[in-house]
Amino acid sequence: MSISSVNSYSTAMLQWQGQQLKSTGTGSSSGTSSSSSNSLSSLFSSTGSMTNQLSSMVELTKYAMESMGLSSNSRVTFSQITKYREQLLSSFNDSVKNGLASVGISKPEDITFTLDKDGKLAASSSNAADQKAAQTWLDSNTTIGKELRSTLTNAGVDASTSVSMKVSSTGKLTVVNTAQAAIQSGLDSSSDLSTKLRTALGEMGVDLSTPINFTLNSDGQLVVSDENKQADAVNAWLAENPDLANALSTQIKKQNVEASTVSLRLGASGNVQATVNNKELTDAQAALNSSTLGSTISSGLSNLSIDPDVKFTLQVNTDGSVTVISDSADKSKIQQFFDENPSLVKQYKQVEALSGLDDARKAMQVSPSDMRKRIQVESMAAWWSGSGNANSYFGNYSNGKMDLLAGLNLNV
Structure with a gap:
C-alpha cells in the first residue's frame, strides 16, 4: 500500500492504490491550513494575476517552513521542501499501513472467552486492542453465547458453571481449565522448588525419562504411588521437604478446588505440571467438540481485520475532516480509523498542500523581464x-x- 502524488494538482493531490483523490478544499479551523489551500488554488488559477501567483507562492513557502519547524527568517530551498514532503509522505504511509493492520485482531487464538450463567460471553486478552475489538463483536452477536449455554446445558453441564474457552484458527473451541491454569502459574513462580525436587530425585537414581506423578494425601503431603520402585525413599524426602506441597496447598485453597482432584507431574525438564480433574469441564469439551459455534466465532473475528490490499480515496472536506471513498466492505472501518486519528489527517493535509509547490514553481519559470x-x-x-x-x-x-x-x- 502506498500514497503517491499525481500531476493534476488543481483537481487531485494524492491517491491510494491508484484511486484518484479529488479535493473539495483543504480549509479547516486553522488559519494556516486555509491560507495554504487558498494559495494553492491561486497558483493554478487560469485567471489569476502574476502578482497574486507570486504572493501565493510566498504563502505556500511560508506554510512549508512552518510545517518543517523553521522560523520566518530561515533560508530554505525548494529541494529541501520537496525532500521534507517525501519524508512526510513516507511517514504517513507507514502510519496508515500499521494503523489499518491493527484495526483487526492480531492473535485471535490468544483471546479467552468466558461464558457466564446467563449466556453472555466476555473476552479477555493481554492485548487490550484485541480484547476491545473482540468484545465489541461479541456484544453485537449475543445469540452465540446463548446458543453455547444451551449446548452445554443439554450436555449436562450445570447452568451456573462458568466456562472459559479459546478458539483456534480452524474453529475448534477448547475449554480452558482456569483453576488448573492459575495453580500452574503459581507453581511456575516458585520454579526453584521444581529444580530442588528434580535434583533430589536424580541423587536417588530415579529415572525421569518417564514422568512420575504426585498427589496430596489426607495429611497434605505430596506422595508417589506405591507402584514406584523407590516410593519409600521419595516419600520420605518429600515429608522432610514440604515446601512444594505447601505451595500447592496454597494454590488449591485460592482456587477453591478439592485437593483430591489435583495432581503434579515431573518430567526430565521443566517445572512440575499441575492437573485439575473436572468432570463438568470434560463434559463441556465433549459438547463443544460437536458444535459449529467455534467456526462462527473464528470467522467473525477474522472478518474484523481490514484487507491489506484495500483501495480507497481520501477527500478533504471544507471543515478540515476527511471522507473515505471506497467500494470496499471495510469502508466504515477505514473512515472510523481516520476519524479517531486527527494527527494523521493533519499530516495528510500537510502533504496535500506541499505536493503542488514544486510543480507550481516549475510552471512559473519565466524570465525576470517577462515577469x-x-x-x-x-x-x-x-x-x-x-x-x-x-x-x-x-x-x-x-x-x-x-x-x-x-x-x-x-x-x-
Whole structure:
C-alpha cells in the first residue's frame, strides 16, 4: 500500500492504490491550513494575476517552513521542501499501513472467552486492542453465547458453571481449565522448588525419562504411588521437604478446588505440571467438540481485520475532516480509523498542500523581464479599470510571452 502524488494538482493531490483523490478544499479551523489551500488554488488559477501567483507562492513557502519547524527568517530551498514532503509522505504511509493492520485482531487464538450463567460471553486478552475489538463483536452477536449455554446445558453441564474457552484458527473451541491454569502459574513462580525436587530425585537414581506423578494425601503431603520402585525413599524426602506441597496447598485453597482432584507431574525438564480433574469441564469439551459455534466465532473475528490490499480515496472536506471513498466492505472501518486519528489527517493535509509547490514553481519559470512586463500591464489595467476609461482589457500570458488583446477604449 502506498500514497503517491499525481500531476493534476488543481483537481487531485494524492491517491491510494491508484484511486484518484479529488479535493473539495483543504480549509479547516486553522488559519494556516486555509491560507495554504487558498494559495494553492491561486497558483493554478487560469485567471489569476502574476502578482497574486507570486504572493501565493510566498504563502505556500511560508506554510512549508512552518510545517518543517523553521522560523520566518530561515533560508530554505525548494529541494529541501520537496525532500521534507517525501519524508512526510513516507511517514504517513507507514502510519496508515500499521494503523489499518491493527484495526483487526492480531492473535485471535490468544483471546479467552468466558461464558457466564446467563449466556453472555466476555473476552479477555493481554492485548487490550484485541480484547476491545473482540468484545465489541461479541456484544453485537449475543445469540452465540446463548446458543453455547444451551449446548452445554443439554450436555449436562450445570447452568451456573462458568466456562472459559479459546478458539483456534480452524474453529475448534477448547475449554480452558482456569483453576488448573492459575495453580500452574503459581507453581511456575516458585520454579526453584521444581529444580530442588528434580535434583533430589536424580541423587536417588530415579529415572525421569518417564514422568512420575504426585498427589496430596489426607495429611497434605505430596506422595508417589506405591507402584514406584523407590516410593519409600521419595516419600520420605518429600515429608522432610514440604515446601512444594505447601505451595500447592496454597494454590488449591485460592482456587477453591478439592485437593483430591489435583495432581503434579515431573518430567526430565521443566517445572512440575499441575492437573485439575473436572468432570463438568470434560463434559463441556465433549459438547463443544460437536458444535459449529467455534467456526462462527473464528470467522467473525477474522472478518474484523481490514484487507491489506484495500483501495480507497481520501477527500478533504471544507471543515478540515476527511471522507473515505471506497467500494470496499471495510469502508466504515477505514473512515472510523481516520476519524479517531486527527494527527494523521493533519499530516495528510500537510502533504496535500506541499505536493503542488514544486510543480507550481516549475510552471512559473519565466524570465525576470517577462515577469516585470506582465506585472506592469496588470497594474496599468487595474488603474485603467479604476479610472473608468476601460471597457475591457486583458493580457494573455503563454509560453513566456505576454499578448495584449484588443478591448481598451482609448478616449483621450
